[in-house]
Amino acid sequence: MSDIAQEAEPATPRAAAFGPLFPSGLSWLAGLILPVGIALAWEVAVALKWADGRLLPPPSAIFAALAALTRSGDLALHVTTTLQRVALGFGLGVAAGTFFGALSGYSTPVRRLIDPTLQALRNIPSIAWVPMFILWFGIFETSKVILIAVGVFFPIYLTLSGAILGVDRKLVEVGRIFRFSHRQMILRILLPAALPSYILALRSGLGLGWMFVVAAEFMGAESGLGFLLVDGQQTGRPTVILASIVSFAILGKLTDWLLASATSPLLRWQDSFKPAE
Amino acid sequence: MLDIVNVSKRYPNGHLALSGLNLSVGKGEILAIVGGSGCGKSTLLRLLSGLDGPSSGEVTLSGSAIESPRSEIGLVFQEPRLMPWLSIEDNIAFGILGLPAEVRATRVREALERVGLAAHAGNWPRELSGGQAQRAALARALVARPEALLLDEPFSALDALTRSDLQQHLLDLWVYDQPTMILVTHDIEEALFLADRIVVMQPNPGRIRSEFRPQLARPHDRLDPEFQVWKSSLLAELGHASRRQTGEETFPAAAI
Ligand SMILES: Nc1ncnc2c1ncn2[C@@H]1O[C@H](COP(=O)(O)OP(=O)(O)OP(=O)(O)O)[C@@H](O)[C@H]1O
Ligand SMILES: [Mg+2]
Numbered sequence: 001m002s003d004i005a006q007e008a009e010p011a012t013p014r015a016a017a018f019g020p021l022f023p024s025g026l027s028w029l030a031g032l033i034l035p036v037g038i039a040l041a042w043e044v045a046v047a048l049k050w051a052d053g054r055l056l057p058p059p060s061a062i063f064a065a066l067a068a069l070t071r072s073g074d075l076a077l078h079v080t081t082t083l084q085r086v087a088l089g090f091g092l093g094v095a096a097g098t099f100f101g102a103l104s105g106y107s108t109p110v111r112r113l114i115d116p117t118l119q120a121l122r123n124i125p126s127i128a129w130v131p132m133f134i135l136w137f138g139i140f141e142t143s144k145v146i147l148i149a150v151g152v153f154f155p156i157y158l159t160l161s162g163a164i165l166g167v168d169r170k171l172v173e174v175g176r177i178f179r180f181s182h183r184q185m186i187l188r189i190l191l192p193a194a195l196p197s198y199i200l201a202l203r204s205g206l207g208l209g210w211m212f213v214v215a216a217e218f219m220g221a222e223s224g225l226g227f228l229l230v231d232g233q234q235t236g237r238p239t240v241i242l243a244s245i246v247s248f249a250i251l252g253k254l255t256d257w258l259l260a261s262a263t264s265p266l267l268r269w270q271d272s273f274k275p276a277e
Numbered sequence: 278m279l280d281i282v283n284v285s286k287r288y289p290n291g292h293l294a295l296s297g298l299n300l301s302v303g304k305g306e307i308l309a310i311v312g313g314s315g316c317g318k319s320t321l322l323r324l325l326s327g328l329d330g331p332s333s334g335e336v337t338l339s340g341s342a343i344e345s346p347r348s349e350i351g352l353v354f355q356e357p358r359l360m361p362w363l364s365i366e367d368n369i370a371f372g373i374l375g376l377p378a379e380v381r382a383t384r385v386r387e388a389l390e391r392v393g394l395a396a397h398a399g400n401w402p403r404e405l406s407g408g409q410a411q412r413a414a415l416a417r418a419l420v421a422r423p424e425a426l427l428l429d430e431p432f433s434a435l436d437a438l439t440r441s442d443l444q445q446h447l448l449d450l451w452v453y454d455q456p457t458m459i460l461v462t463h464d465i466e467e468a469l470f471l472a473d474r475i476v477v478m479q480p481n482p483g484r485i486r487s488e489f490r491p492q493l494a495r496p497h498d499r500l501d502p503e504f505q506v507w508k509s510s511l512l513a514e515l516g517h518a519s520r521r522q523t524g525e526e527t528f529p530a531a532a533i
Pocket of ligand 1: 288289290292293294313314315316317318319320321355483
């Protein structure tokens with residue numbers, strides 16, 4: 001008994017000495033070191049006239065531009081328009097990707113029917129559809145939302161059908177022993193088992209949604225953060241371009257975080273590798 | 278009740294796992310199947326449960342061919358196979374989702390008590406030990422109350438004490454509603470303690486080598502001298518069965 005206690009003792013001071021950089025709960029601060037450091041360095045470099053801030057404005061100028069856009073109400077307008085487009089496109093893409101992905105993962109005949117076509121379509125860069133979409137759906141919202149949906153569709157479809165095909169036969173056999181219907185098999189075994197991959201696919205789909213919204217807004221939009229990019233370029237205002245980029249970064253990160261934290265309770269059962277602190 | 282007539286099973290990779298197997302199990306009978314690793318015991322249970330079909334021959338339940346899993350037949354797999362995303366109680370209820378919620382809850386609660394997992398009802402499968410997971414899998418099969426229960430080494434990961442507890446529990450259950458039971462086991466004592474009849478299998482290809490009917494008085498008493506005699510002759514028989522395995526080429530089956 002006593003020598004076990006003695007052996008265990010040195011572990012505590014060692015753990016403290018090489019422990020986390022930040023107190024527990026604040027470890028996410030580590031991720032801020034690099035961006036904040038670089039921004040400050042650039043700010044100082046421009047202030048001391050070591051560098052020219054005209055083409056790459058320092059953080060203070062970008063914040064000033066953001067503040068001005070906020071005051072005029074423009075930023076709110078652009079942000080909501082873009083968010084709406086991403087939300088609609090993402091929703092559509094996820095719905096279609098989930099439906100066809102689940103179907104093609106579960107049913108071999110359906111997979112034989114649709115998978116080759118979808119695999120071929122996947123190899124077309126989605127942006128290449130833009131001219132077609134404009135002809136079909138016009139220059140306004142529909143074509144933009146559809147472009148985003150197409151971008152989101154493929155990772156969801158591919159991941160979900162692949163994940164369902166990869167579900168452990170042994171678990172499926174439990175369903176067979178209990179004579180599960182097709183519906184039960186999908187809802188009670190295949191989808192839950194595929195859930196971890198599916199959630200990762202949702203997140204990468206969302207990332208693609210943000211990518212495609214920029215492309216969509218490049219094709220003649222009157223508002224939106226992508227429009228702000230074009231506008232900043234045409235009027236020669238790099239601060240506006242960077243203000244838009246910063247907004248994209250914040251919104252992208254924020255929505256991903258929301259998605260990740262909304263879905264993490266669904267994965268508490270996972271017995272996965274957790275790296276040490 | 279369960280009949281296997283001249284059954285062979287060849288897996289898609291060409292391996293002949295069972296060959297010319299005949300076996301009949303009566304209603305309410307407890308049959309134990311023993312035999313070395315790889316002699317086709319799990320394969321046999323897969324055919325009986327309807328998960329796989331035989332390559333030739335017939336597997337029937339009360340005269341009708343078993344072509345897919347039947348509600349009358351329950352199976353406890355060799356591995357626990359719990360759904361990792363469900364709590365233990367939800368896992369146990371997995372096979373009786375069609376029943377009314379109250380019935381389900383009562384049966385699950387009873388089963389949890391019986392297998393000694395009441396304190397773990399809300400745990401994830403990853404939080405259980407190997408033996409606890411196996412007990413949960415047993416409970417999952419029991420709550421469906423099948424007429425015939427196929428058990429593939431259900432107690433192999435348990436300590437001696439829990440093991441004899443659950444053996445006793447299985448017997449109680451059998452006394453109560455007399456399900457037919459087919460139990461695959463590596464443990465000769467377990468086979469003798471539970472079963473009326475013991476079938477010894479041998480591999481390459483899997484087939485029945487011999488059959489034992491100890492006719493001990495129930496409940497079977499491990500300390501009974503007769504029990505010990507049966508135990509040694511079964512041990513000897515198993516020894517022969519596994520020696521045959523290595524001498525396959527030099528000893529054709531007919532020679533023994
Ligand atoms: N899906 C499969 N495909 C091909 N061969 C298989 C398959 N499953 C089992 N086998 C082979 O069939 C034989 C019998 O396997 P089975 O699982 O029935 O053995 P077992 O008696 O249950 O062994 P153990 O006591 O180790 O569980 C083995 O030689 C095995 O290699
Ligand atoms: Mg086996």
